[in-house]
Amino acid sequence: MKTDRPDPNLPRGVQAFLFDAAERRRKAEDSVVRRLQEAGLREVILPVLDFADPYAGVTAEGDERVYRFLDRQGNTLSLRADFTPMAARVVAPRLGTLSEPVSLFYRGDVVRDEETGVGRRREFAQVGAERYGDGRPETDGEMLALALSCLGDVPAARLRLTLGWAGLLERLLAAVAPALARGGGSGLAEAAGAARARHVTQLEALLRISGAAEAAAAEVARALLVGFDPDSGLFRPPVLAGAAAELARAVAVARAARPGLPVVVDLADAPQAPYYTGLTFSVDAAGCGGTIAGGGRYDGLLARFGAAAPALGFCIGLEALGAATDAGGEDGFARPLRIAVGKGRLLPQALAALRAGGAAFGEPDGRRLLVASTDGAFELLLLKDDDVPTYVAHGGADLGIVGSDRVAESGEDVTSPVELPFGTCRLSLIGRAGETFRPNGQPVRVGTKYRRLATRYFDERKIAHEIVPLAGSVELAAALKLTDVVVDLIESGSTVAANGLAEIETILPSCATLILGRASLVARRAEIAEFVERLRANVGAGTGKP
DSSP: OOOOOOOOOOSTTOOOOOTHHHHHHHHHHHHHHHHHHHTTOEEOOOOSEEESGGGTTTOTTOGGGSOEEEOTTSOEEEEOOOHHHHHHHHHGGGGGGSOSSEEEEEEEEEEOOOOSOTTOOSEEEEEEEEEESOOOTHHHHHHHHHHHHHTTTSOGGGEEEEEEETTHHHHHHHHHOGGGGSGGGHHHHHHHHHHHTTOHHHHHHHHHHTTOOHHHHHHHHHHHHHOBOTTSGGGOSHHHHHHHHHHHHHHHHHHHHSTTOOEEEOGGGSOOOTTOOSEEEEEEETTSSSEEEEEEEOTTHHHHHSSOOOEEEEEEEHHHHHHHHHTTTOOTTOSOEEEEEESSTTHHHHHHHHHHTTOOOOOOOSSOSEEEOTTSSEEEEEEOGGGHHHHHHTTSOSEEEEEHHHHHHHOOOEEEEEEOSSOOEEEEEEEETTOOOOOOSSOEEEEESOHHHHHHHHHHTTOOEEEEEOSSOHHHHHHTTSSSEEEEEESSSHHHHHTTEEEEEEEEEEOEEEEEEHHHHHHOHHHHHHHHHHHHHHHOTTTTOO
């Protein structure tokens, strides 16, 4: 007899903590809270629910990820998605009655509507600290040292501290290549976007085209991987010197607070919360699967909610801290550098590129999926093309080679430092030859294995459509009139023509690209930078040369 049972799964991205897991989280929370109390901070308890309007445009993760709903009186309310703006909203109107500076801490959960993906949570337990009314430059170092002390249960050698400065990347690019800032600043925006995406070859070319000295362009491009040196001559212009000096001071403070702590200045990895105005920092740990803590200075935020006052603070993720603490002294990055490659049409050329970059792999035997290089310094992970971005994004591999179309379709959080000179093709909208594509209001039937990109294409054009998912022989769907059109890759165009079809429009150009996951970059900068430089030098990467 069949009985209906409730779904055992909780909503995507949330989880319950039972027994040992609950104890681990409480242990991490108690450890942080104890250190904050010892430092003289007092606790505040903040609501989980508030009106939505006060937070428009200032939530760190963006307004589109805030859960909103209407109450019975018609008010638009939102769930707490970011502690920092809420703490500022609560305290700012009361600053006049408090003795400044004010130091406080809080704990609780935030919830955000994160995109679907492996390991992407929507509920996060945090402990955070804020300091208001203290504009002294040395306060930045004091709060940074406090944050690092709260992570004292994790060995310093397993932590990775990344320092940044809000807006300094754009100022540096404009100083190196002033032409970028002309014409409305579109060139500067393009260069900054390339830098944050770690497009090393693209950024170097943009800087040179815009008048940067060759040595300066090369130094900035390389710094996207190895980090920026605040003492470099790049930061001598007065518009940069003050921030660079503060970054150098923060490096010294961090190393004194936690001897043995690896520290890097990475302007391309500075947190993008809209309220930051100065020093920013984030801390990662091997084995925790993500950023463990982050914060910075935000001197303009309190004025939005009441009295203007300088402010800075940080937040610590309790699940990540618990995982990092449980990992003990293990080095999560002691293995060889692992490179994922798809087993499809790009494999022979990808292997040749890897060999040119110093990763000497033999020919795959068709059975083993994880192969060591001849010198043992690298591992080759052979996957389906569609899986390469996922493995790289979530730490299964450090680097990968795959078509840029697969990266875009995956939606995974990876960066692409180098475009490789092979695998050139294009993702296109394809229809039957001799027929004009004229949507008439009826949903267009679209056959494709690129569901994300096809949906985005038609949504942007506000064309009603129905996606027909296909795994192969996509062109036949249009040729046999199973669908109205298809979205697929075109290389030479011969297959399209042979099936009585014609290209309607190019959606996205594609080529082979080297991709990189953030966690691996944070942990293995020197190895990755060295490999990328060899690859660029020996393969003609990003130059269009074979």
